[in-house]
Amino acid sequence: MNAKKRILILYTGGTIGMVPGREGYIPDSSSFRQVLRSIPDLHHPDMAEWELEQFSPLLDSSDITVREWNKIGRVIARDYDRYDGFVVLHGTDTMAYSASALSFMLENLSKPVVFTGAQIPLCQLRSDGRDNLINAMAIAASGKVHEVCLYFHGVLLRGNRATKYSSDQFAAFDSPNAPHLADVGIQIGYHESALRAPCQGPLRLTEFEEIPIGVLKVFPGIQFDLFASIMTERLRGVVLETFGAGNIPSYGHALLPIIEKAYRSGTIITVCSQCPQGTVSLGAYAVSKPLRDVGAVNGRDMTTEAAVTKLYYLFSRHLTKEEIKEQMSRDLRGELTL
Structure with missing residues (x-):
């Protein structure tokens, strides 16, 4: 991995950054930056440089709407030339919808936009969020991917081919009608024939209207x-x-x-x-x-x-x-x- 690569992490909400509340897990903005700073791998010499942008308000992904899709798209379009890739931290319930939406919104994309999240919050024992985040960062900095994708529990999927099929397993997503873009073990094994080539021309953002x-x-x-x-x-x-x-x-x-x-x-x-x-x-x-x-x-x-x-x-x-x-x-x- 090239340590000089620059990645923007967009934290929209979701389980990965939630904390226990009186009525269950709730999004928390006050401690998330500190949680990221406490992960040693994010400061490893081989890790890409990264910055964090937190959305406000943070949302459970069940509350994601067209407005949030447009907001994610605007941030990526605004900072497209400043970063080599983007990692979007998002709740799992509607992650496949959001990854699909961004794949259409961002025309002529030639950089990686990697959605990921967690089934157990980072603040909890046995969280899957750490490995999901680290691998998503590695993929975003690899230079191999030029599209919107979704990384979860060892597999990289095309964003608009992914679907959530488990609410209680770490392997929460799959793409039944399309091959994995990569399988992650000791090595990240990219399936070159499945990857899309980088697009030519300037990035063009189409914001969605609230169509019935x-x-x-x-x-x-x-x-x-x-x-x-x-x-x-x-x-x-x-x-x-x-x-x-x-x-x-x-x-x-x-x-x-x-x-x-x-x-x-x-x-x-x-x-x-x-x-x-x-x-x-x-x-x-x-x-x-x-x-x-x-x-x-x-x-x-x-x-x-x-x-x-x-x-x-x-x-x-x-x-x-x-x-x-x-x-x-x-x-x-x-x-x-x-």
Whole structure:
């Protein structure tokens, strides 16, 4: 590692810096800088130089909104030329959403933005936060990564391919439809074929607007008419989590008139699968063909996190409906397999 590399640590909140409170763990800004200073590895001669920027207020990641995504993006854009990489400390619950969001917001990215956090706070015995932070710092300073990614418990994942799949294991994240970017043991083993090349041109930040977007998960016995009232022209985008390869229950075709009405009103319907691994293939089964016929977008193997944040991104660029549909079907940041 090049000790002259400069890394900015952005502390947004989350478990890694929390302390015990009367009603459970709570974010704490007063002691976090001191906690970092007490970690010997952060002051090792081989460690990159680093600075800390703490957000205010610090948030449990359940409270993260579009506003916080924009704030993270603005800080990175503001300091992009001053640092060689960025480490974003974030709560685990919505980390995959935030990593996906930043991957779309930051166009022409050629430096690493590494999200990480912890399942146990740094102030507690057996915290996983120390190793996550140290390895995220090493990755950010390596010069190998040129995109938004997520590091957790020995694996480096593409940010917009990651999803949280465990609430109580140290191995909290995976990317079921994409290879790891690196696996970390005694050595950091980068998978060169999986890494994205650095982009050309100046960094461009697209801040997200607060667009009305919904997620609808299909389940056995669902009463579609209950959702008709929310599928209005105000709802700009919907991610439909279907069974298997894009299948929906027929139930007398009760869902299709609702989707067709939403589509005519300008709502973009993107179909994703409830299966963690695999891809949507509209039309492969008779029960999925109607979705294709009414103009739904095939989300292929995108995660719900990626589909939601990609919709925010494309709507915030003020594209036409047809342009958004076309872009949703294209791979923009490595978020889907064509």
